[in-house]
Amino acid sequence: MRPAHRASRFRAVKRILQGRLRNENDLDAARQLVLSHLRLVISVSRGYLGYGIPHADLIQEGSIGLMKAVKRFEPARGVRLVSFAVHWIKAEIHEYILKNWRMVKLATTKAQRKLFFNLRSMKVNRSGVGAQEAASIAQRLNVKPAEVAEMDTRLSGHDTAFDAQADDDEAFVPAAYLADHSREPVHVLEGRDRERLYTEDLQRALGSLDPRSRRIVESRWLREEDPATLHELAGEFHVSAERIRQIEIQAMRKLRANLAPLVASA
Template sequence: MTTIALPVLSANGSLEQYIQTVNSIPMLTPEEEFELATRQQEQGDLEAAKRLVLSHLRVVVSIARGYSGYGLPQADLIQEGNIGLMKAVKRFEPTRGVRLFSFAVHWIKAEIHEFILRNWRLVRIATTKPQRKLFFNLRSMKQGFSALSEKEAQAIAEQLGVKPEEVREMETRMSGQDMALLADEGDDEGFAPIDWLADSHHEPTRAMERRALDTLQGEGIEHALATLDPRSRRIIEARWLADDSGATLHDLAAEFGVSAERIRQIEAKALGKMKAALSHGVVIDA
């Protein structure tokens, strides 16, 4: 629908002033609401749609306050709720006998829910409808701030149609907080969490492991290949050490005049022999 001018709610504006402004806009009587909604639906009257939206902005503020515990700016939650309100006004049918307030609640909450799921980085499992229901109901269903017991988790899981382990995982995610590994720019004092992470790259045991791996990949493989007969070595080199994608069993079968199954048998035997040579014949210099 065409954009409707709303009271300004900017990042550097006053949230309190905005709330005072929308609370000062009078609510509509049932008769006024029906008349305006009819004009909007039948004639596309933008002025009527604007009055419907403006008179219900206080509803958005009230709903958005219920989501203040997710760590997102209240102004952003209100703006998203306003989008849901405008969608509700566009779809509202006054002849069904339902007030716009009741009809709009679903659309306002839906937009706020989508915004939270897009921006709350810890939540990535809330992808199905039952999981989303769990995400947005778990806070209110918990008794107090202590961790859920097995009995409580089971009861919530049964009520919301999810698994008990999903309830416990969501509880853990929602009780955690994001932590920046790097220090803020300009902060020259103290340590950031990343400074406490150990650098194991130069640890002696790790250095010896890397040296052993280099030996296995270089001298060790060459030593193992030397234990094979010429045909077996040719098969291993063509199948596993070629620069391109390697030869197929049928390619080598044609080269040696045997079946592909025979090539597979020779290959398996050669690999076993090389594995034994790598296990016993590699020496790592101190």
């Protein structure tokens, strides 16, 4: 049988199978249509071997896309099953690669997906994308140059384990510098002691000062905003700024003496 007759007979068989599936919901017809197009799945999946995904997994996902295409195919629309199936095969493979290529999904928007599957082949070399090259790629893909640069950065990165591997105790991993020690009992108790020192004990030490000295220390050191100046306090107490400075020095010495035992025991 000549190739032309063989192809004509194959198309006729496909039309019969499609009619059985559409009109009678014949599952055996669907099975035969899927099996007859498995070579198409293998051919399409080869184009995605550069993403580090096993070829068997790509064929498996592409086969799922083929089954969906066979189920949804409408012969009356004038589109060949092969053309319709390619769309679904690629869609399933794309989704699988995006979910499994990295732990964190890289492409979520339509523009990012377009960049993910085209940027590698459009780059001149493996180094970073320059401003001119990013602008050129952005124009060809109808996206923003900033999106090209961002996707190139994402593609050049790699996953990092949070904890060290069992055979690498000295690995510098996020767990080594992202640990939160603030809730550890020792730190909690130390925080409570500091809070007590800064509130109860400080108030007790301030109470040992005379009213004028306390007023000067509180105005100069304990205000959260706009601490008073020596000249402002001098005007308030009708003395010189130098006298205010002397009173402040004496008051601070007395405070330090009262708080020293508490700081040493904290």
